[in-house]
Amino acid sequence: MHTVAVLALPDTIAFDLSTPIELFGRVRLPGWRPGYRVLVCAAEPVVTAGPLRLATDHGLDALARADTIVVPGRNDPASPTPAAVLGALREAMARGTRIASICVGAFTLGAAGLLDGRRATTHWAATERFRTAFPAVELDPDVLYVDSGQIITSAGATAGIDMCLHLIRRDHGAAVAADAARLAVAPLHRDGGQAQFILRARLDSAAAGLGQLLEWIEENAYRDLSLDDLASRAAMSIRTLNRRFREETGQTPMQWLNGVRIRQAQELLETTDHGVDRIAHQVGFTSPTNFRAQFKRISGVAPQAYRTTFRG
Incomplete structure:
Protein backbone atom coordinates (compact mmCIF):
# COMPACT_ATOMS: atom_id res chain seq x y z
CA MET A 1 0.00 0.00 0.00
CA HIS A 2 1.18 3.53 -0.80
CA THR A 3 2.36 5.23 2.40
CA VAL A 4 2.00 9.00 2.80
CA ALA A 5 3.99 10.66 5.60
CA VAL A 6 2.70 14.10 6.60
CA LEU A 7 5.46 16.11 8.27
CA ALA A 8 4.33 18.14 11.29
CA LEU A 9 6.84 20.95 11.78
CA PRO A 10 6.87 23.40 14.72
CA ASP A 11 4.04 25.97 14.40
CA THR A 12 2.57 24.20 11.41
CA ILE A 13 -0.54 25.59 9.70
CA ALA A 14 -3.38 23.39 10.94
CA PHE A 15 -5.33 23.57 7.67
CA ASP A 16 -2.30 22.53 5.63
CA LEU A 17 -1.63 19.65 8.00
CA SER A 18 -5.20 18.33 7.94
CA THR A 19 -5.66 18.53 4.15
CA PRO A 20 -3.47 15.55 3.16
CA ILE A 21 -4.54 13.57 6.24
CA GLU A 22 -8.20 13.84 5.28
CA LEU A 23 -7.90 13.52 1.51
CA PHE A 24 -5.44 10.63 1.34
CA GLY A 25 -6.87 8.96 4.42
CA ARG A 26 -10.37 8.68 2.94
CA VAL A 27 -9.41 7.36 -0.51
CA ARG A 28 -11.07 4.03 -1.26
CA LEU A 29 -10.20 1.67 -4.12
CA PRO A 30 -12.55 -0.89 -5.68
CA GLY A 31 -13.68 -3.33 -3.01
CA TRP A 32 -13.53 -0.51 -0.44
CA ARG A 33 -9.79 -1.07 0.07
CA PRO A 34 -7.90 1.95 1.46
CA GLY A 35 -5.77 3.66 -1.14
CA TYR A 36 -3.17 5.00 1.27
CA ARG A 37 -1.64 4.49 4.67
CA VAL A 38 -1.24 7.95 6.25
CA LEU A 39 1.36 8.61 8.96
CA VAL A 40 1.89 11.89 10.80
CA CYS A 41 5.49 12.31 11.86
CA ALA A 42 7.60 14.97 13.53
CA ALA A 43 11.02 15.59 14.98
CA GLU A 44 9.42 15.93 18.43
CA PRO A 45 6.48 14.04 19.97
CA VAL A 46 4.43 17.22 20.48
CA VAL A 47 4.22 20.12 18.00
CA THR A 48 2.26 23.35 17.90
CA ALA A 49 -0.24 24.21 15.17
CA GLY A 50 -1.29 27.78 15.86
CA PRO A 51 -3.44 27.56 19.03
CA LEU A 52 -3.27 23.74 19.04
CA ARG A 53 -0.78 21.30 20.52
CA LEU A 54 -0.59 18.03 18.61
CA ALA A 55 0.86 14.70 19.71
CA THR A 56 2.33 12.64 16.86
CA ASP A 57 2.79 8.88 16.77
CA HIS A 58 5.82 8.74 14.50
CA GLY A 59 9.28 10.26 14.41
CA LEU A 60 11.38 11.20 11.42
CA ASP A 61 12.30 7.55 10.89
CA ALA A 62 8.82 7.14 9.37
CA LEU A 63 9.98 9.18 6.38
CA ALA A 64 12.18 6.26 5.35
CA ARG A 65 9.05 4.09 4.98
CA ALA A 66 7.10 6.67 2.95
CA ASP A 67 6.33 6.61 -0.75
CA THR A 68 5.18 10.25 -0.55
CA ILE A 69 6.11 12.95 1.96
CA VAL A 70 3.85 15.99 2.34
CA VAL A 71 5.27 19.14 3.95
CA PRO A 72 2.63 21.62 5.20
CA GLY A 73 3.34 25.31 5.61
CA ARG A 74 4.27 27.06 8.85
CA ASN A 75 2.78 30.25 10.23
CA ASP A 76 6.22 31.86 9.99
CA PRO A 77 7.77 30.27 6.90
CA ALA A 78 11.10 31.98 7.58
CA SER A 79 11.54 30.20 10.93
CA PRO A 80 14.61 27.93 10.96
CA THR A 81 13.79 24.32 10.14
CA PRO A 82 15.34 21.70 12.44
CA ALA A 83 18.53 20.33 10.92
CA ALA A 84 17.29 16.76 11.43
CA VAL A 85 14.24 17.52 9.27
CA LEU A 86 16.33 19.01 6.46
CA GLY A 87 18.66 16.02 6.53
CA ALA A 88 15.75 13.57 6.45
CA LEU A 89 14.22 15.35 3.45
CA ARG A 90 17.53 15.28 1.56
CA GLU A 91 17.87 11.56 2.25
CA ALA A 92 14.33 10.95 1.06
CA MET A 93 15.06 12.90 -2.12
CA ALA A 94 18.14 10.75 -2.74
CA ARG A 95 16.04 7.59 -2.28
CA GLY A 96 13.60 8.77 -4.94
CA THR A 97 10.71 9.42 -2.54
CA ARG A 98 8.01 11.74 -3.89
CA ILE A 99 7.94 14.99 -1.89
CA ALA A 100 5.14 17.57 -1.96
CA SER A 101 4.62 20.89 -0.19
CA ILE A 102 1.47 22.83 0.62
CA CYS A 103 1.41 26.64 0.67
CA VAL A 104 4.56 28.05 2.28
CA GLY A 105 5.80 24.53 2.94
CA ALA A 106 7.87 25.29 -0.17
CA PHE A 107 10.14 27.32 2.14
CA THR A 108 11.08 24.09 3.92
CA LEU A 109 11.87 22.35 0.65
CA GLY A 110 13.85 25.41 -0.41
CA ALA A 111 15.83 25.38 2.83
CA ALA A 112 16.70 21.72 2.19
CA GLY A 113 17.98 22.67 -1.28
CA LEU A 114 15.44 20.45 -3.02
CA LEU A 115 14.05 23.16 -5.30
CA ASP A 116 17.23 24.67 -6.73
CA GLY A 117 17.00 24.82 -10.52
CA ARG A 118 13.39 23.64 -10.44
CA ARG A 119 10.09 25.31 -11.18
CA ALA A 120 7.94 25.67 -8.04
CA THR A 121 5.14 27.69 -6.50
CA THR A 122 4.00 28.93 -3.09
CA HIS A 123 1.38 31.27 -1.66
CA TRP A 124 1.30 34.46 -3.75
CA ALA A 125 1.67 36.70 -0.68
CA ALA A 126 5.05 35.08 0.10
CA THR A 127 6.42 35.50 -3.42
CA GLU A 128 8.98 38.21 -2.76
CA ARG A 129 10.22 36.61 0.48
CA PHE A 130 10.63 33.31 -1.32
CA ARG A 131 12.50 34.81 -4.27
CA THR A 132 14.85 36.63 -1.91
CA ALA A 133 15.52 33.52 0.14
CA PHE A 134 15.84 31.08 -2.79
CA PRO A 135 17.00 32.88 -5.95
CA ALA A 136 17.99 29.59 -7.62
CA VAL A 137 14.35 28.44 -7.75
CA GLU A 138 12.20 29.20 -10.79
CA LEU A 139 9.15 30.50 -8.93
CA ASP A 140 5.74 30.63 -10.65
CA PRO A 141 3.32 32.38 -8.25
CA ASP A 142 0.28 32.31 -10.56
CA VAL A 143 -0.45 28.57 -10.66
CA LEU A 144 -2.27 26.32 -8.19
CA TYR A 145 0.46 23.68 -8.18
CA VAL A 146 3.61 22.60 -10.03
CA ASP A 147 4.32 18.92 -10.67
CA SER A 148 7.92 18.35 -11.73
CA GLY A 149 7.79 14.60 -11.17
CA GLN A 150 9.46 13.80 -7.87
CA ILE A 151 8.80 17.25 -6.39
CA ILE A 152 5.35 18.84 -6.29
CA THR A 153 4.60 22.26 -4.80
CA SER A 154 1.24 23.93 -4.31
CA ALA A 155 -0.02 27.44 -3.65
CA GLY A 156 -1.95 28.69 -0.63
CA ALA A 157 -4.57 26.90 1.45
CA THR A 158 -7.15 25.20 -0.79
CA ALA A 159 -4.60 24.76 -3.58
CA GLY A 160 -3.31 21.94 -1.36
CA ILE A 161 -6.61 20.17 -2.04
CA ASP A 162 -6.06 20.58 -5.79
CA MET A 163 -2.57 19.15 -5.48
CA CYS A 164 -3.65 16.15 -3.37
CA LEU A 165 -6.44 15.30 -5.81
CA HIS A 166 -3.91 15.57 -8.64
CA LEU A 167 -1.62 13.08 -6.85
CA ILE A 168 -4.53 10.70 -6.22
CA ARG A 169 -5.32 10.86 -9.94
CA ARG A 170 -1.65 10.13 -10.71
CA ASP A 171 -1.62 7.13 -8.40
CA HIS A 172 -5.05 5.58 -8.90
CA GLY A 173 -6.70 7.16 -11.94
CA ALA A 174 -9.45 9.67 -12.60
CA ALA A 175 -12.34 7.60 -11.21
CA VAL A 176 -10.78 7.22 -7.76
CA ALA A 177 -9.76 10.89 -7.75
CA ALA A 178 -13.27 11.94 -8.75
CA ASP A 179 -14.69 9.91 -5.86
CA ALA A 180 -12.24 11.60 -3.47
CA ALA A 181 -13.25 15.01 -4.84
CA ARG A 182 -16.94 14.25 -4.33
CA LEU A 183 -16.28 13.14 -0.76
CA ALA A 184 -14.37 16.37 -0.10
CA VAL A 185 -17.12 18.41 -1.86
CA ALA A 186 -14.39 19.90 -4.05
CA PRO A 187 -13.95 20.18 -7.83
CA LEU A 188 -11.60 17.60 -9.30
CA HIS A 189 -10.02 20.35 -11.40
CA ARG A 190 -10.21 24.13 -11.12
CA ASP A 191 -9.54 26.44 -14.05
CA GLY A 192 -6.84 29.07 -13.79
CA GLY A 193 -4.42 29.71 -10.96
CA GLN A 194 -3.78 32.12 -8.14
Missing part, protein backbone atom coordinates in the same frame (compact mmCIF):
# COMPACT_ATOMS: atom_id res chain seq x y z
CA ALA A 195 -4.01 35.14 -10.45
CA GLN A 196 -7.81 35.12 -10.36
CA PHE A 197 -7.71 35.50 -6.57
CA ILE A 198 -4.99 38.11 -6.11
CA LEU A 199 -5.55 40.93 -8.60
CA ARG A 200 -7.37 43.09 -6.06
CA ALA A 201 -4.69 42.59 -3.43
CA ARG A 202 -1.96 43.51 -5.91
CA LEU A 203 -3.73 46.72 -6.87
CA ASP A 204 -4.54 47.68 -3.29
CA SER A 205 -0.92 47.25 -2.22
CA ALA A 206 0.46 49.83 -4.67
CA ALA A 207 2.53 52.71 -3.35
CA ALA A 208 0.68 55.90 -2.41
CA GLY A 209 2.91 58.41 -4.21
CA LEU A 210 0.54 58.54 -7.17
CA GLY A 211 -2.46 58.39 -4.88
CA GLN A 212 -4.55 61.21 -6.35
CA LEU A 213 -4.03 60.03 -9.92
CA LEU A 214 -4.82 56.43 -8.98
CA GLU A 215 -8.06 57.56 -7.33
CA TRP A 216 -8.96 59.53 -10.45
CA ILE A 217 -8.29 56.48 -12.62
CA GLU A 218 -10.60 54.42 -10.40
CA GLU A 219 -13.40 56.94 -10.92
CA ASN A 220 -12.83 57.44 -14.66
CA ALA A 221 -11.67 54.04 -15.92
CA TYR A 222 -14.91 53.66 -17.90
CA ARG A 223 -13.87 56.53 -20.18
CA ASP A 224 -11.82 56.16 -23.36
CA LEU A 225 -8.55 57.24 -21.73
CA SER A 226 -5.19 57.57 -23.45
CA LEU A 227 -1.68 57.89 -22.09
CA ASP A 228 -1.85 61.60 -22.96
CA ASP A 229 -4.99 61.92 -20.82
CA LEU A 230 -3.26 60.36 -17.82
CA ALA A 231 -0.13 62.49 -18.20
CA SER A 232 -2.23 65.64 -18.52
CA ARG A 233 -4.20 64.78 -15.40
CA ALA A 234 -0.99 64.16 -13.45
CA ALA A 235 0.62 67.36 -14.84
CA MET A 236 3.63 65.33 -15.94
CA SER A 237 5.33 64.50 -19.19
CA ILE A 238 4.60 61.03 -20.55
CA ARG A 239 8.20 60.04 -19.89
CA THR A 240 8.03 61.15 -16.24
CA LEU A 241 4.66 59.46 -15.77
CA ASN A 242 5.97 56.19 -17.15
CA ARG A 243 9.01 56.37 -14.86
CA ARG A 244 6.93 57.13 -11.76
CA PHE A 245 4.52 54.30 -12.49
CA ARG A 246 7.37 51.85 -12.99
CA GLU A 247 8.98 52.92 -9.72
CA GLU A 248 5.81 52.86 -7.61
CA THR A 249 3.67 50.12 -9.15
CA GLY A 250 5.98 48.04 -11.34
CA GLN A 251 3.61 48.65 -14.26
CA THR A 252 3.05 51.13 -17.07
CA PRO A 253 0.13 53.57 -16.71
CA MET A 254 -1.94 51.71 -19.31
CA GLN A 255 -1.25 48.37 -17.66
CA TRP A 256 -2.49 49.87 -14.42
CA LEU A 257 -5.60 51.24 -16.14
CA ASN A 258 -6.35 47.82 -17.61
CA GLY A 259 -5.91 46.25 -14.17
CA VAL A 260 -8.40 48.69 -12.65
CA ARG A 261 -10.90 47.95 -15.39
CA ILE A 262 -10.52 44.20 -14.91
CA ARG A 263 -10.96 44.54 -11.16
CA GLN A 264 -14.15 46.55 -11.69
CA ALA A 265 -15.31 43.90 -14.15
CA GLN A 266 -14.67 41.23 -11.52
CA GLU A 267 -16.94 43.08 -9.11
CA LEU A 268 -19.70 43.31 -11.74
CA LEU A 269 -19.35 39.62 -12.58
CA GLU A 270 -19.70 38.80 -8.88
CA THR A 271 -22.60 41.12 -8.10
CA THR A 272 -24.74 41.55 -11.24
CA ASP A 273 -26.40 39.51 -13.96
CA HIS A 274 -25.07 41.78 -16.71
CA GLY A 275 -23.79 40.04 -19.81
CA VAL A 276 -20.05 39.91 -20.46
CA ASP A 277 -20.26 42.28 -23.46
CA ARG A 278 -22.20 44.84 -21.42
CA ILE A 279 -19.69 44.65 -18.59
CA ALA A 280 -16.84 45.14 -21.07
CA HIS A 281 -18.34 48.47 -22.17
CA GLN A 282 -19.25 49.49 -18.62
CA VAL A 283 -15.64 49.29 -17.46
CA GLY A 284 -14.13 51.05 -20.49
CA PHE A 285 -13.31 48.44 -23.12
CA THR A 286 -14.54 49.36 -26.59
CA SER A 287 -14.02 45.80 -27.85
CA PRO A 288 -15.57 42.81 -26.00
CA THR A 289 -13.03 40.57 -27.71
CA ASN A 290 -10.15 42.62 -26.31
CA PHE A 291 -11.86 42.62 -22.91
CA ARG A 292 -12.03 38.83 -22.86
CA ALA A 293 -8.36 38.55 -23.87
CA GLN A 294 -7.23 41.08 -21.25
CA PHE A 295 -9.41 39.50 -18.55
CA LYS A 296 -7.94 36.05 -19.15
CA ARG A 297 -4.39 37.42 -19.32
CA ILE A 298 -4.71 39.24 -16.01
CA SER A 299 -7.06 36.94 -14.07
CA GLY A 300 -5.96 33.63 -15.55
CA VAL A 301 -9.51 32.55 -16.48
CA ALA A 302 -12.28 33.66 -18.84
CA PRO A 303 -14.91 36.10 -17.49
CA GLN A 304 -17.65 33.46 -17.37
CA ALA A 305 -15.37 31.02 -15.53
CA TYR A 306 -14.58 33.76 -13.02
CA ARG A 307 -18.30 34.40 -12.49
CA THR A 308 -18.93 30.68 -11.98
CA THR A 309 -16.22 30.52 -9.32
CA PHE A 310 -17.08 33.65 -7.35
CA ARG A 311 -20.80 34.27 -7.84
CA GLY A 312 -22.69 33.58 -4.56
Whole structure:
Protein backbone atom coordinates (compact mmCIF):
# COMPACT_ATOMS: atom_id res chain seq x y z
CA MET A 1 0.00 0.00 0.00
CA HIS A 2 1.18 3.53 -0.80
CA THR A 3 2.36 5.23 2.40
CA VAL A 4 2.00 9.00 2.80
CA ALA A 5 3.99 10.66 5.60
CA VAL A 6 2.70 14.10 6.60
CA LEU A 7 5.46 16.11 8.27
CA ALA A 8 4.33 18.14 11.29
CA LEU A 9 6.84 20.95 11.78
CA PRO A 10 6.87 23.40 14.72
CA ASP A 11 4.04 25.97 14.40
CA THR A 12 2.57 24.20 11.41
CA ILE A 13 -0.54 25.59 9.70
CA ALA A 14 -3.38 23.39 10.94
CA PHE A 15 -5.33 23.57 7.67
CA ASP A 16 -2.30 22.53 5.63
CA LEU A 17 -1.63 19.65 8.00
CA SER A 18 -5.20 18.33 7.94
CA THR A 19 -5.66 18.53 4.15
CA PRO A 20 -3.47 15.55 3.16
CA ILE A 21 -4.54 13.57 6.24
CA GLU A 22 -8.20 13.84 5.28
CA LEU A 23 -7.90 13.52 1.51
CA PHE A 24 -5.44 10.63 1.34
CA GLY A 25 -6.87 8.96 4.42
CA ARG A 26 -10.37 8.68 2.94
CA VAL A 27 -9.41 7.36 -0.51
CA ARG A 28 -11.07 4.03 -1.26
CA LEU A 29 -10.20 1.67 -4.12
CA PRO A 30 -12.55 -0.89 -5.68
CA GLY A 31 -13.68 -3.33 -3.01
CA TRP A 32 -13.53 -0.51 -0.44
CA ARG A 33 -9.79 -1.07 0.07
CA PRO A 34 -7.90 1.95 1.46
CA GLY A 35 -5.77 3.66 -1.14
CA TYR A 36 -3.17 5.00 1.27
CA ARG A 37 -1.64 4.49 4.67
CA VAL A 38 -1.24 7.95 6.25
CA LEU A 39 1.36 8.61 8.96
CA VAL A 40 1.89 11.89 10.80
CA CYS A 41 5.49 12.31 11.86
CA ALA A 42 7.60 14.97 13.53
CA ALA A 43 11.02 15.59 14.98
CA GLU A 44 9.42 15.93 18.43
CA PRO A 45 6.48 14.04 19.97
CA VAL A 46 4.43 17.22 20.48
CA VAL A 47 4.22 20.12 18.00
CA THR A 48 2.26 23.35 17.90
CA ALA A 49 -0.24 24.21 15.17
CA GLY A 50 -1.29 27.78 15.86
CA PRO A 51 -3.44 27.56 19.03
CA LEU A 52 -3.27 23.74 19.04
CA ARG A 53 -0.78 21.30 20.52
CA LEU A 54 -0.59 18.03 18.61
CA ALA A 55 0.86 14.70 19.71
CA THR A 56 2.33 12.64 16.86
CA ASP A 57 2.79 8.88 16.77
CA HIS A 58 5.82 8.74 14.50
CA GLY A 59 9.28 10.26 14.41
CA LEU A 60 11.38 11.20 11.42
CA ASP A 61 12.30 7.55 10.89
CA ALA A 62 8.82 7.14 9.37
CA LEU A 63 9.98 9.18 6.38
CA ALA A 64 12.18 6.26 5.35
CA ARG A 65 9.05 4.09 4.98
CA ALA A 66 7.10 6.67 2.95
CA ASP A 67 6.33 6.61 -0.75
CA THR A 68 5.18 10.25 -0.55
CA ILE A 69 6.11 12.95 1.96
CA VAL A 70 3.85 15.99 2.34
CA VAL A 71 5.27 19.14 3.95
CA PRO A 72 2.63 21.62 5.20
CA GLY A 73 3.34 25.31 5.61
CA ARG A 74 4.27 27.06 8.85
CA ASN A 75 2.78 30.25 10.23
CA ASP A 76 6.22 31.86 9.99
CA PRO A 77 7.77 30.27 6.90
CA ALA A 78 11.10 31.98 7.58
CA SER A 79 11.54 30.20 10.93
CA PRO A 80 14.61 27.93 10.96
CA THR A 81 13.79 24.32 10.14
CA PRO A 82 15.34 21.70 12.44
CA ALA A 83 18.53 20.33 10.92
CA ALA A 84 17.29 16.76 11.43
CA VAL A 85 14.24 17.52 9.27
CA LEU A 86 16.33 19.01 6.46
CA GLY A 87 18.66 16.02 6.53
CA ALA A 88 15.75 13.57 6.45
CA LEU A 89 14.22 15.35 3.45
CA ARG A 90 17.53 15.28 1.56
CA GLU A 91 17.87 11.56 2.25
CA ALA A 92 14.33 10.95 1.06
CA MET A 93 15.06 12.90 -2.12
CA ALA A 94 18.14 10.75 -2.74
CA ARG A 95 16.04 7.59 -2.28
CA GLY A 96 13.60 8.77 -4.94
CA THR A 97 10.71 9.42 -2.54
CA ARG A 98 8.01 11.74 -3.89
CA ILE A 99 7.94 14.99 -1.89
CA ALA A 100 5.14 17.57 -1.96
CA SER A 101 4.62 20.89 -0.19
CA ILE A 102 1.47 22.83 0.62
CA CYS A 103 1.41 26.64 0.67
CA VAL A 104 4.56 28.05 2.28
CA GLY A 105 5.80 24.53 2.94
CA ALA A 106 7.87 25.29 -0.17
CA PHE A 107 10.14 27.32 2.14
CA THR A 108 11.08 24.09 3.92
CA LEU A 109 11.87 22.35 0.65
CA GLY A 110 13.85 25.41 -0.41
CA ALA A 111 15.83 25.38 2.83
CA ALA A 112 16.70 21.72 2.19
CA GLY A 113 17.98 22.67 -1.28
CA LEU A 114 15.44 20.45 -3.02
CA LEU A 115 14.05 23.16 -5.30
CA ASP A 116 17.23 24.67 -6.73
CA GLY A 117 17.00 24.82 -10.52
CA ARG A 118 13.39 23.64 -10.44
CA ARG A 119 10.09 25.31 -11.18
CA ALA A 120 7.94 25.67 -8.04
CA THR A 121 5.14 27.69 -6.50
CA THR A 122 4.00 28.93 -3.09
CA HIS A 123 1.38 31.27 -1.66
CA TRP A 124 1.30 34.46 -3.75
CA ALA A 125 1.67 36.70 -0.68
CA ALA A 126 5.05 35.08 0.10
CA THR A 127 6.42 35.50 -3.42
CA GLU A 128 8.98 38.21 -2.76
CA ARG A 129 10.22 36.61 0.48
CA PHE A 130 10.63 33.31 -1.32
CA ARG A 131 12.50 34.81 -4.27
CA THR A 132 14.85 36.63 -1.91
CA ALA A 133 15.52 33.52 0.14
CA PHE A 134 15.84 31.08 -2.79
CA PRO A 135 17.00 32.88 -5.95
CA ALA A 136 17.99 29.59 -7.62
CA VAL A 137 14.35 28.44 -7.75
CA GLU A 138 12.20 29.20 -10.79
CA LEU A 139 9.15 30.50 -8.93
CA ASP A 140 5.74 30.63 -10.65
CA PRO A 141 3.32 32.38 -8.25
CA ASP A 142 0.28 32.31 -10.56
CA VAL A 143 -0.45 28.57 -10.66
CA LEU A 144 -2.27 26.32 -8.19
CA TYR A 145 0.46 23.68 -8.18
CA VAL A 146 3.61 22.60 -10.03
CA ASP A 147 4.32 18.92 -10.67
CA SER A 148 7.92 18.35 -11.73
CA GLY A 149 7.79 14.60 -11.17
CA GLN A 150 9.46 13.80 -7.87
CA ILE A 151 8.80 17.25 -6.39
CA ILE A 152 5.35 18.84 -6.29
CA THR A 153 4.60 22.26 -4.80
CA SER A 154 1.24 23.93 -4.31
CA ALA A 155 -0.02 27.44 -3.65
CA GLY A 156 -1.95 28.69 -0.63
CA ALA A 157 -4.57 26.90 1.45
CA THR A 158 -7.15 25.20 -0.79
CA ALA A 159 -4.60 24.76 -3.58
CA GLY A 160 -3.31 21.94 -1.36
CA ILE A 161 -6.61 20.17 -2.04
CA ASP A 162 -6.06 20.58 -5.79
CA MET A 163 -2.57 19.15 -5.48
CA CYS A 164 -3.65 16.15 -3.37
CA LEU A 165 -6.44 15.30 -5.81
CA HIS A 166 -3.91 15.57 -8.64
CA LEU A 167 -1.62 13.08 -6.85
CA ILE A 168 -4.53 10.70 -6.22
CA ARG A 169 -5.32 10.86 -9.94
CA ARG A 170 -1.65 10.13 -10.71
CA ASP A 171 -1.62 7.13 -8.40
CA HIS A 172 -5.05 5.58 -8.90
CA GLY A 173 -6.70 7.16 -11.94
CA ALA A 174 -9.45 9.67 -12.60
CA ALA A 175 -12.34 7.60 -11.21
CA VAL A 176 -10.78 7.22 -7.76
CA ALA A 177 -9.76 10.89 -7.75
CA ALA A 178 -13.27 11.94 -8.75
CA ASP A 179 -14.69 9.91 -5.86
CA ALA A 180 -12.24 11.60 -3.47
CA ALA A 181 -13.25 15.01 -4.84
CA ARG A 182 -16.94 14.25 -4.33
CA LEU A 183 -16.28 13.14 -0.76
CA ALA A 184 -14.37 16.37 -0.10
CA VAL A 185 -17.12 18.41 -1.86
CA ALA A 186 -14.39 19.90 -4.05
CA PRO A 187 -13.95 20.18 -7.83
CA LEU A 188 -11.60 17.60 -9.30
CA HIS A 189 -10.02 20.35 -11.40
CA ARG A 190 -10.21 24.13 -11.12
CA ASP A 191 -9.54 26.44 -14.05
CA GLY A 192 -6.84 29.07 -13.79
CA GLY A 193 -4.42 29.71 -10.96
CA GLN A 194 -3.78 32.12 -8.14
CA ALA A 195 -4.01 35.14 -10.45
CA GLN A 196 -7.81 35.12 -10.36
CA PHE A 197 -7.71 35.50 -6.57
CA ILE A 198 -4.99 38.11 -6.11
CA LEU A 199 -5.55 40.93 -8.60
CA ARG A 200 -7.37 43.09 -6.06
CA ALA A 201 -4.69 42.59 -3.43
CA ARG A 202 -1.96 43.51 -5.91
CA LEU A 203 -3.73 46.72 -6.87
CA ASP A 204 -4.54 47.68 -3.29
CA SER A 205 -0.92 47.25 -2.22
CA ALA A 206 0.46 49.83 -4.67
CA ALA A 207 2.53 52.71 -3.35
CA ALA A 208 0.68 55.90 -2.41
CA GLY A 209 2.91 58.41 -4.21
CA LEU A 210 0.54 58.54 -7.17
CA GLY A 211 -2.46 58.39 -4.88
CA GLN A 212 -4.55 61.21 -6.35
CA LEU A 213 -4.03 60.03 -9.92
CA LEU A 214 -4.82 56.43 -8.98
CA GLU A 215 -8.06 57.56 -7.33
CA TRP A 216 -8.96 59.53 -10.45
CA ILE A 217 -8.29 56.48 -12.62
CA GLU A 218 -10.60 54.42 -10.40
CA GLU A 219 -13.40 56.94 -10.92
CA ASN A 220 -12.83 57.44 -14.66
CA ALA A 221 -11.67 54.04 -15.92
CA TYR A 222 -14.91 53.66 -17.90
CA ARG A 223 -13.87 56.53 -20.18
CA ASP A 224 -11.82 56.16 -23.36
CA LEU A 225 -8.55 57.24 -21.73
CA SER A 226 -5.19 57.57 -23.45
CA LEU A 227 -1.68 57.89 -22.09
CA ASP A 228 -1.85 61.60 -22.96
CA ASP A 229 -4.99 61.92 -20.82
CA LEU A 230 -3.26 60.36 -17.82
CA ALA A 231 -0.13 62.49 -18.20
CA SER A 232 -2.23 65.64 -18.52
CA ARG A 233 -4.20 64.78 -15.40
CA ALA A 234 -0.99 64.16 -13.45
CA ALA A 235 0.62 67.36 -14.84
CA MET A 236 3.63 65.33 -15.94
CA SER A 237 5.33 64.50 -19.19
CA ILE A 238 4.60 61.03 -20.55
CA ARG A 239 8.20 60.04 -19.89
CA THR A 240 8.03 61.15 -16.24
CA LEU A 241 4.66 59.46 -15.77
CA ASN A 242 5.97 56.19 -17.15
CA ARG A 243 9.01 56.37 -14.86
CA ARG A 244 6.93 57.13 -11.76
CA PHE A 245 4.52 54.30 -12.49
CA ARG A 246 7.37 51.85 -12.99
CA GLU A 247 8.98 52.92 -9.72
CA GLU A 248 5.81 52.86 -7.61
CA THR A 249 3.67 50.12 -9.15
CA GLY A 250 5.98 48.04 -11.34
CA GLN A 251 3.61 48.65 -14.26
CA THR A 252 3.05 51.13 -17.07
CA PRO A 253 0.13 53.57 -16.71
CA MET A 254 -1.94 51.71 -19.31
CA GLN A 255 -1.25 48.37 -17.66
CA TRP A 256 -2.49 49.87 -14.42
CA LEU A 257 -5.60 51.24 -16.14
CA ASN A 258 -6.35 47.82 -17.61
CA GLY A 259 -5.91 46.25 -14.17
CA VAL A 260 -8.40 48.69 -12.65
CA ARG A 261 -10.90 47.95 -15.39
CA ILE A 262 -10.52 44.20 -14.91
CA ARG A 263 -10.96 44.54 -11.16
CA GLN A 264 -14.15 46.55 -11.69
CA ALA A 265 -15.31 43.90 -14.15
CA GLN A 266 -14.67 41.23 -11.52
CA GLU A 267 -16.94 43.08 -9.11
CA LEU A 268 -19.70 43.31 -11.74
CA LEU A 269 -19.35 39.62 -12.58
CA GLU A 270 -19.70 38.80 -8.88
CA THR A 271 -22.60 41.12 -8.10
CA THR A 272 -24.74 41.55 -11.24
CA ASP A 273 -26.40 39.51 -13.96
CA HIS A 274 -25.07 41.78 -16.71
CA GLY A 275 -23.79 40.04 -19.81
CA VAL A 276 -20.05 39.91 -20.46
CA ASP A 277 -20.26 42.28 -23.46
CA ARG A 278 -22.20 44.84 -21.42
CA ILE A 279 -19.69 44.65 -18.59
CA ALA A 280 -16.84 45.14 -21.07
CA HIS A 281 -18.34 48.47 -22.17
CA GLN A 282 -19.25 49.49 -18.62
CA VAL A 283 -15.64 49.29 -17.46
CA GLY A 284 -14.13 51.05 -20.49
CA PHE A 285 -13.31 48.44 -23.12
CA THR A 286 -14.54 49.36 -26.59
CA SER A 287 -14.02 45.80 -27.85
CA PRO A 288 -15.57 42.81 -26.00
CA THR A 289 -13.03 40.57 -27.71
CA ASN A 290 -10.15 42.62 -26.31
CA PHE A 291 -11.86 42.62 -22.91
CA ARG A 292 -12.03 38.83 -22.86
CA ALA A 293 -8.36 38.55 -23.87
CA GLN A 294 -7.23 41.08 -21.25
CA PHE A 295 -9.41 39.50 -18.55
CA LYS A 296 -7.94 36.05 -19.15
CA ARG A 297 -4.39 37.42 -19.32
CA ILE A 298 -4.71 39.24 -16.01
CA SER A 299 -7.06 36.94 -14.07
CA GLY A 300 -5.96 33.63 -15.55
CA VAL A 301 -9.51 32.55 -16.48
CA ALA A 302 -12.28 33.66 -18.84
CA PRO A 303 -14.91 36.10 -17.49
CA GLN A 304 -17.65 33.46 -17.37
CA ALA A 305 -15.37 31.02 -15.53
CA TYR A 306 -14.58 33.76 -13.02
CA ARG A 307 -18.30 34.40 -12.49
CA THR A 308 -18.93 30.68 -11.98
CA THR A 309 -16.22 30.52 -9.32
CA PHE A 310 -17.08 33.65 -7.35
CA ARG A 311 -20.80 34.27 -7.84
CA GLY A 312 -22.69 33.58 -4.56
